[in-house]
Amino acid sequence: MTEYNSKGSLFVGQGVVVSGTFEVPEMAVVAGLVEGELNTKEVLVETTGVVNGRIKAEIVEVRGEVTQGLLVTNHLNIRSSAKITGLTQYAEMSVEKGAKLSGELRIIEHEPIDTYPSDSEDQ
Numbered sequence: 362m363t364e365y366n367s368k369g370s371l372f373v374g375q376g377v378v379v380s381g382t383f384e385v386p387e388m389a390v391v392a393g394l395v396e397g398e399l400n401t402k403e404v405l406v407e408t409t410g411v412v413n414g415r416i417k418a419e420i421v422e423v424r425g426e427v428t429q430g431l432l433v434t435n436h437l438n439i440r441s442s443a444k445i446t447g448l449t450q451y452a453e454m455s456v457e458k459g460a461k462l463s464g465e466l467r468i469i470e471h472e473p474i475d476t477y478p479s480d481s482e483d484q
Contacts, residue, residue: 371401375409389418391425408442415447434469 369387373379377393385401391410399412403420406412410425419435423443430447431437437451441459450467 373410375407406443430464432469 369385371383371385371389373389373391373393373395375392378396379394380396382398383389383395383400385399387401388403388405389399389401390405390407391399391412392407393410395410395412395414397414398417399414400417402418404416404418404422406416406421406423406425406427408424412425412427413429415429415432416427417432419433420438421431421433421436422438422440423431423445424440425442426444428446431445431449431451433449433451433454435452437449437454439445439454439456439460439462441457443457444461446463448465448467449462450469452469456462
């Protein structure tokens, strides 16, 4: 992960709850709760962080929890304290012993699949 730079970045502190769709040009650090979609270049989900939604980014490190899936076009780093559920799409991934993954894993070989299965497909 690159050094944290406040320009073009989002920081959600521990105890903070935000909801919506977030377009962040550079980096997002989540130590609180994000309800919704997060689109950015880099994401760090701290051990206290929870993303109840989807993340789309080039580089992601998860130490906390992501509940509705990931689309990572470069590298996904899953730490031992992480809990991830849902569809996880990645170009490359590293996983530490102890991490909890539940759902579907798909490798991105050429072009990333920019969409998630819609709810209407389940009906």
